[in-house]
Amino acid sequence: VTIPFGQFNFFIERTVSYVKITAKLGLVVMWNEDDSLWSGNINVSGSVGIWLRHESLTSRRRQESLTSQLRHESLRKQENMAILQRHESLVTIPFGQFNIFIERTVSYVKITAKLGLVVMWNEDDSLWVELDSKFQNQTCGLCGDFNGVQIYDEFISHGDHLKTIDYGDIWKMNGPTETCTEIPGHTEQCEEQTELCEQLLTSLAFSSCKDLIATDSFIKACAEDMCHCGNSSSSSCACPTMSEYSRQCAHAGGKPQEWKTDQFCMKTCPLSMQYQECGSPCTDTCSNPKxxxxxEEHCTDGCFCPAGTVFDDITQTGCVAVNQCSCLHNGQTYQPGQSFSRTCHECTCIQGQWSCVDLDCPATCSIVGGSHITTYDEKAYTFHGDCSYVLSKQTNKTAFTVLGDIVKCGKTDVETCLRSVTLVTPESMIIVIEASGKVFVNKMFSQLPLFMADVKIFQPSTFYIVVHTSYGLRLEVQITPIMQVYIVASSSHKEKTQGLCGDFNSIQADDFRTINGLVEGTAESFANTWKNKASCPDVAQSFEIPCSLSVEN
Incomplete structure (x- = not known):
């Protein structure tokens, strides 16, 4: 096993239960290579542990232990789960908390800590630890002291030369319920395998690596692997060392080619993915196809989607063409071409992305209580008028106009009522609905229902009279107990209206636009410009709360 931390490589056999990297700044990384790990009541096959020391708000140093036990079975079969020992609970990957982020990148689990740490684990035989330069000369463990000198003080200390197995023994740790066993070193001579390993590690597939990574230590490890494998005629025993050489070549900027075959070091991939020796860790997915x-990260080995496909991270069904990507909305999966509707929009799943179009979404303006007005853009204001006012009209002079007669109906100026509603059609037909419920067409009383070319008037109940037009306008006039009106305009009139109901442009700030195009600041100054009779006096501005005049208050 090798754990690269600098440029010097050494290899130790799997005889140590824990591999440890320690930093003086409050960081411990441990790797358990044994078959099981005791963690509370949880047995985990293979694990990575991270301990971080934080500074508390009271400046009192305290040790926070956050162990990320990443279980192979969990990650494969339980929808990317990780066990956090601090809370003894499962979390879903990706996961972020306590300045730590855990994610899956291709065939690796990646742990990033804000303090300047990146750990990558392939859940098998490769663990990468990358540290920020602030940790320089402040680390110890199998990864060394990060002092820029490859040999000192790891393998030469106080004048003594240490063998790699002896150096590894320094940093082994016993588990809570187990003790590391000692395995005697091998005495066999492995010169016969050296030539074959040289051929394997200097093949054309590694041509971009020879100037980046020294092969001596890998050739030696390869020869020992084959020598101690038990079947010296099988070159497949060199696979772990060759895989590590390929990884380090890619990490150094090289581009190792495919050297694994069906007969030699074969790697299988799930679903429809393919194994690559040097692929981008930033996988294109249906959610993020680009x-x-x-x-900006270096290439890694692992399972990748074939060219021209992306990974379907919505259904987790493997690699698909972009036009076959699914979409997700409110936790529900939609297949390509399926749609859903929401207020004023319809969205269709196209190539893993939602394509939405605006629907015909009408808006309503209301005049209730004789003085409370809500515009098409839902701006609410109060106006106590005493005249006939333009409630809504199209900017085109030949289009419709809706007028409302607001009059005083009490002893004070703030007691007003809606007395009648008038619709002037594009054909200059005048329809008047009075508070009594009487309907006049061109000043002639008309019985309901009334059906004309572009206008239909009917009374569905004793409370309402409805005027329906063919040009996207509907009036709902309440008769009992008091007269109120609701003007419903289709989206075809958007940004084409003016009057007390506003300009229907989804912007409330300019709803007080006057007939001259100016935007007023108060309801009175705005509404006075929309009088339909010049003889009516302007309504004076009042900042008194009308409800304060009630004897009940």
Whole structure:
């Protein structure tokens, strides 16, 4: 096993239960290579542990232990789960908390800590630890002291030269319920395998690596692997060392080619993925089909989607063409071409992305209580008028106009009522609905229902009279107990209206636009410009709360 931390590589056999990297700044990384790990009541096959020391708000140093036990079976079969020992609970990957982020990148689990740590684990035989330069000369463990000198003080200390197995023994740790066993070193000579290992590690597939990574230590490890494998005629015993050489070549900026075959070091991938020796860790997915275009990380080995496909991270069904990508909305999966509707929008799943179009979404303006007005854009204001006012009209002079007669109906100026509603059609037909429920068409009393070319008037109940037009306008006039009106305009009139109901442009701030195009600041100054009779006096501005005049208050 090798744990690269600098440029010097050494290899130790799997005889140690824990591999440890320690930093003086409050960091411990441990790797358990044994078959099981005791963690409370949880037995985990293979694990990575991270301990971080934080500074508390009271400046009192305290040790926080956050162990990320990443279980192979959990990650494969339980929808990317991780066990956090601090809370003894499962969390879903990706996961972020306590300045630590855990995610899956291709065939690796990646743990990033804000203090300047990146750990990558392939859940098998490779663990990468990358540290910020602030940890320089402040680390110890199998990864060394990070002092820029490859040999000192790891393998030469106080004048003594240490063998790699002896150096590894320094940093082994016993588990809570187990003790590391000692395995005697091998005495066999492995010169016969050296030539074959040289051929394997200097093959054409590694041509970009020879100037980046020294092969001596890998050739030696390869020869020992084959020598101690039990079947010296099988070159497949060199696979772990060759895989590590390929990884380090890619990490150093090389581009190792495919050297694994069906007969030699074969790697299988799930679903429809393919194994690559050097692929982008930024996987294109249905949710982010162009992620690889912005990737700045070095290539890694692992399982990747074939060219022209992306990983379907919505259904987790493997690699698909972009036009076969599913979409997700409110936790529900939608297949390509399926749609859902929401207020004023319809969205269709196209290539893993939602394409939404605006629907015909009408807006309503209301005049209730004789003085409370809500515009098409839902701006609410109060106006106590005493005249006939333009409630809504199209900017086109030949289109419709809706007028409302607001009059005083009490002893004070703030007691007003809606007395009648008038609709002037594009054909200049005048329809008047009075508070009594009488309907006049061109000043002639008309019985309901009344059906004309572009206008239908009917009374569905004793409370309402409805005027329905063919040009996207509907009036709902309440008769009992008091007269109120609701003007419903279709989206075809958007940004084409003016009057007390506003301009229907989804912007409330300009609803007080006057007939001259100016935006007033108060309801009175705005509404006075929309009088339909010049003889009516302007309503004076009042800042008194009308409800304060009630004897009940």
């Amino acid at each position: 992620r690889n275009q912005h990737c």
